[in-house]
Amino acid sequence: MADRQAMERMWEAHTAAEFETRDVDATMRTMTDDPTVLHVPTGMGGTGYEGVRDFYRRWFVGRNAADMSIESLSRTVGDDRIVDEMMITFTHDIEIPWILPAVAPTGRRVRVPVIGIVGFEGTAVASERIYWDQAAVLAQVGLLDGDVVRGLPIIVSPDGLLDGTVAPNGLAQPR
Template identity: 45%
Template sequence: MKKLKIKNKNRIKKRGSSVRLGNIFGRHVKFEFEDKDVESTMKTMVKEPHVHHVPVMTGGIGYRNVYNFYKNDFVGKMPEDVKITRISRTVGRNQVVDELILSFTHDIEIKSMIPGIQPTGKYVELPHVVVMKFRGNKIAHEHVYWDQASLLTQIGILDQSNLPITGIEQSQKLKELSTR
């Protein structure tokens, strides 16, 4: 009997930890995209975090660089109609991984994703994977992945007719599969 109770307590503790990390992740994203508040976003992170947008190597290492990236290139620097649709979330002991679709109209320059590319007015739906590593109750790092060829196809920079790449079909298929 005692072993069962201890096991249940551990399970509850793990579940609570998972919920807590997921909630911190959620607050962080809310501060980035809804509140557009760099200060609050940074409060969810350790003293020396890093952010790495893998396809274009934007982001920063260390508090000052991450702060400057958020302030100058990311927080409040996305199209007004940006929307995040979560497909799945995996929560571990000290890491949260979200699979999501970011959708928006490319009506402003997006330095964090397609630096130097002027607005095209094209609608984009782009699958992302976001990996957040935690130290205690704070985010230590954020690694963000997406298919840059798909993004460039959707805004009309790449022609998919003669390349083995896809555009918006990626997110459409992902949404279809996530309902199965």
């Protein structure tokens, strides 16, 4: 049986190194010798120790907006993985390659739910698969035209849906 509390502590240390201290080496110390990282919506990430380290160094750690915040919405801890639901909020005031690769800063605010599925070997992070709604991100920074978005099943802002103040299925209504 895995030590779930130790896994959670390691994941907390991992994310603190990524977002608070912005320390690639400290991030890598939380991982196995052969980790994988994949940000599914953009295809960014790395495989193997050097590939993941290179991804963190060049494209992720220290490459986030100064006002980026991460709010934990829910967490499920199993024997060998953590599933984390988070809300990420930031101002797109710098290029952020992992979520908006090759997109110049727009100055717009982004708020998007993110799901992380984190695999462990013992208490070391072995894999990360990160998911978010890329269409919502593109709409929030103005890369998807408002008329286009209104005609598609895209929820631009998660506010209201997650706290229950807006009813789901609004996009299922006849037009």
